[in-house]
Amino acid sequence: MIRRREFLIGAAAAAGASSLAGATAFGRDLSPPLNDKAAFIAWGKTNLNEDPVYLERRFDRYKEVLAFNDLWTPAEKRAFLLTPRQEFVRPEDKDQAYVGHYIDIGFGVTITPPGTMGRMTSALQLRNGEKVLEIGTGSGYQSALLTYLTPRVYTIEIIPELAARTRGVYDRLIGAGYREYADIATRSADGYYGWTEAAPFDKIIVTCGIDHIPPPLLQQLRPDGIMVIPVGPPGAQHILKVVKKTGADGQASVARSDIFGGKVIPFVPLSGGHQAGGDAG
Numbered sequence: 001m002i003r004r005r006e007f008l009i010g011a012a013a014a015a016g017a018s019s020l021a022g023a024t025a026f027g028r029d030l031s032p033p034l035n036d037k038a039a040f041i042a043w044g045k046t047n048l049n050e051d052p053v054y055l056e057r058r059f060d061r062y063k064e065v066l067a068f069n070d071l072w073t074p075a076e077k078r079a080f081l082l083t084p085r086q087e088f089v090r091p092e093d094k095d096q097a098y099v100g101h102y103i104d105i106g107f108g109v110t111i112t113p114p115g116t117m118g119r120m121t122s123a124l125q126l127r128n129g130e131k132v133l134e135i136g137t138g139s140g141y142q143s144a145l146l147t148y149l150t151p152r153v154y155t156i157e158i159i160p161e162l163a164a165r166t167r168g169v170y171d172r173l174i175g176a177g178y179r180e181y182a183d184i185a186t187r188s189a190d191g192y193y194g195w196t197e198a199a200p201f202d203k204i205i206v207t208c209g210i211d212h213i214p215p216p217l218l219q220q221l222r223p224d225g226i227m228v229i230p231v232g233p234p235g236a237q238h239i240l241k242v243v244k245k246t247g248a249d250g251q252a253s254v255a256r257s258d259i260f261g262g263k264v265i266p267f268v269p270l271s272g273g274h275q276a277g278g279d280a281g
Contacts, residue, residue, distance in 0.1 A: 032081045034074065037063075040081065054086045057098040061114050064100065070118035079148035080118060087173060088141035088166075107162045109268060111139040112207060116239075116265060120205060120228045123241045123259045126150055130202035135191035135217070135270065140166040142207055143184045144173075151183040154198050156191040158271050163188035190272035194220040201225065209237040209267035218244060218254070228259065235266040 030047065033039035037059045044055040062071075062080055071077045086097035089111060093103055102110040121142070126132055126149045134143050137157035146153045157163035163186065170181045187195065191206075192214045199220035206217070206229035213229060221227055223246040230237035243255045 030078075030082065032078060034077050034081070048082075048084075050084060054084065054094075054097070058085065061098040061100070065115045065118045068115055068119075070115040070122065072122040075149055076118070076122050079121070079145050080114070082148050083141065083145045084173075085114065085141055088139040088144065088169060105139045105162075107159050109138050109159070109162060111141060112267070117142055117145065117207075119259055120207075120239060121145055121149075123228045123239075124203045124205055124226055126203050131198070131200075132203040132205065133195055133198070133201045133217075133220070134205050134207060135194075136207040137163060137166050137186060138207060140169050140184075142205065144170075144181060146205075147180040147183050151180070153183055154185045154187075154195055154201070156187050156189050156195060158188065158190055160188045192216065192270060192272045196220065203227070204229075206230065206270065207267070208270040209234065210270040213240075213242060213254070214270075218242075218252070223252075230265065230267040232264070234269055236264050237267050238262065239265055 032043050032047075037056070040059050041052050041055045044050055045052055048055070058081065062077070065071055065080065066077070071080055086094045089097045089103055090105055096103055098114065100113050100115060102113060105111050124132065126146065128150050129152070130150050131152040132146055132150060132154070134146065134153070134155040137143060137155040143153050143155040157166065167186050170184055170186070174181050185198070193216045194214075200222045201220055202222050202225050204217055204221055204225070204227040206227065209230040209232065211231065211233055213227070213231065217227060221244045223244060225244050227242040227244070228239065229242060230239050232238050238258050239260055241257045241259050245253045245255060247253065
């Protein structure tokens with residue numbers, strides 16, 4: 001049974017950054033209307049207690065994302081509609097949260113457009129109970145989206161100040177009753193080397209560009225696991241779906257496919273000891 005989030009409006013006012021007025025307790029059985037805008041807004045007002053302005057903008061962008069085939073299953077569509085993207089941009093950019101282009105979030109980092117994130121999420125083919133690693137926490141939106149698909153989410157951000165800010169966003173939203181974000185394990189580290197202690201992972205998503213597939217990440221991916229990663233020179237990546245295969249002789253191989261059919265999609269570079277630059281997420 002749906003219950004209201006244990007969240008006081010006064011606490012939100014004190015935080016000064018949330019557009020949420022209080023919402024229902026999270027449940028993996030929450031089922032927003034997927035096909036009717038008016039029904040979704042009414043449902044969201046009742047069950048999420050979000051500002052209807054953002055609910056309307058989210059649904060409008062959702063329809064655009066669907067038109068480009070960027071969300072593939074009911075579970076991924078549901079995740080998109082449940083994630084309050086406006087909470088993951090800078091407060092001054094809330095009105096731009098649902099635009100279809102990159103938004104600066106500071107530290108030389110951007111939040112990726114909703115459609116790109118939607119298709120990358122869909123290409124993971126993430127299932128409930130699987131363990132997923134994100135490289136490049138950035139704004140925190142991508143990992144928030146993933147929590148509606150599985151409770152086992154790990155994310156790494158190399159910029160300490162950005163990692164701390166985004167952890168603060170998660171904690172504020174957890175305090176507002178979004179208890180699903182307590183499922184997100186965060187770390188500030190060089191994502192190129194993955195998260196050895198938590199490995200292996202069923203799925204890995206990389207939200208920053210690199211000119212090769214990092215061997216440590218491939219090693220930490222389970223056999224038959226999927227990695228979605230932008231690969232290519234700076235500013236000219238192709239987003240690949242990489243499936244790890246292990247032969248009868250125990251040798252690993254990968255099968256690659258371009259999830260955007262060859263379209264060049266720029267990402268800021270994966271930074272760290274191997275390459276200079278910044279992260280995105």
